Amino acid sequence: MKKPIEAIVKAGDLPVGFTAQPGSTVAFKTGDWRSVRPVLDREKCIYCGFCYYYCPDGVYQDMGAEKWYKPDLDYCKGCGVCAHECPKKAITMTLEEV
């Protein structure tokens, strides 16, 4: 049996110079190789915003009136900076399990 080719684009269809248009990650989710994800204990959360400001990928969204910050798991890489910086230890990095 012929092995299927693990390619997402034909060589001939690539843009010259392997460039990309801005905003390509809207379509291309970059969080799928995460091994752990942040899980928030809202009981402990004081809505200080450290997770929002420290996140190197800017995946946290300010939930406003609900007074918490929600990570967009389509883009979170699971680095754990938010959990490390959280002054109330309200974020736990939890293993991703299939």
Place this chain on the structure above:
Amino acid sequence: MSKRVGIEVSLAVAEAVKLADADVVAAYPITPQTHIVEHLSELVADGELDAAYIPVESEHSAMSSCIGSSAAGARTFTATSSQGLALMNEMIFIAPVLRTPVILAIANRALSAPINIWNDHSDIMSVRDAGWICLFAENGQEAVDMTLAAFRIGEDPQVSLPVSVNIDGFTLSHFIEPILLPDKAEVDRFLPPFKPVIKLDIAQPISVGLLAPPESYTEARKATDDALLASKAVVKKAFDEYEAVFGRRYQVVESYRVEDAETVIVAMGSIAETASIAIDEMREAGQKVGLVRLRLWRPFPAEELAAALSAAKNVAVIDRHMVLGVDNGPLGLEVKSLLYDAPNRPRVFNYVLGLGGRDVTRDDFRDIAARVSSSQGVQTRYEIVGVLA
């Protein structure tokens, strides 16, 4: 009208870059290339060339700046040699995939160690797989002509690839030769303004220099190789146009007295001119010898070279670089690979000479022809001509 002037070849190359009206020169001095960028620095400082001259702190930065300026739409030139090219190595492999048509003059010099400032081809051969179009000049006139042609070829929208112009260090770079320097009007007829395929533009932003995961890296490499192989047709077209404007004819592979030749010498660079004189002398003595010279090294002109060697009984390939740990030099490997499937496969001999500036004379080529004609079998490993072993 072109004007014949007595000029050092390095300065003439810089004058060609001025005639091409380069926008950016980013370079670091290194022997024996220094005079090229030194003169360009003067031309910019004196207001004769309206370009940005970036005096970078290393060759790595030189090539990085060149890739960036080319991606920003500027006609870009740099020059280097030996260790400088080695220090550029990381960026050398990036320019082709990004399709940035940087033009690079290499005053070819031996790589360390041991430290040696003189001429051979080990610098360019160490980056032969990077994806650059590689041209070789035989004399000062060709150094000028290939520099102008390089801009025309690399910037062609069908190509959009970097081009190296290989000029033997000292042997060419430091000699004063009578050179026909074209006038600006002629150059403008040959070389249109640079219209970049890749352009960093605030109004239409793009990302350049991306990561490719396993799902697209192979495809990106193939796309670059396809473009490089396809560039040969544009190289030929550019040479035709060069002849139409300037009257000098160039081909990707050039043959000299190969008709009825039993032994054909294959060489690149300035030693081919020495070889051609030796061929004349051997022909006068009744020896059936000829010469084939590669002007285009990458993309490898396989069909043209195979055609040029189709009638030869013996092929003597000259290399000015050793591929340590392998039985042949870089050109020897290519020629053997090329001829493996040839219908009348000739015997292929590989000779390494002229390393680290050791003189190559007509006697060396007579020696090679004699070795080939006296050989009964096949050669299993390259031989060094002129080594005290």
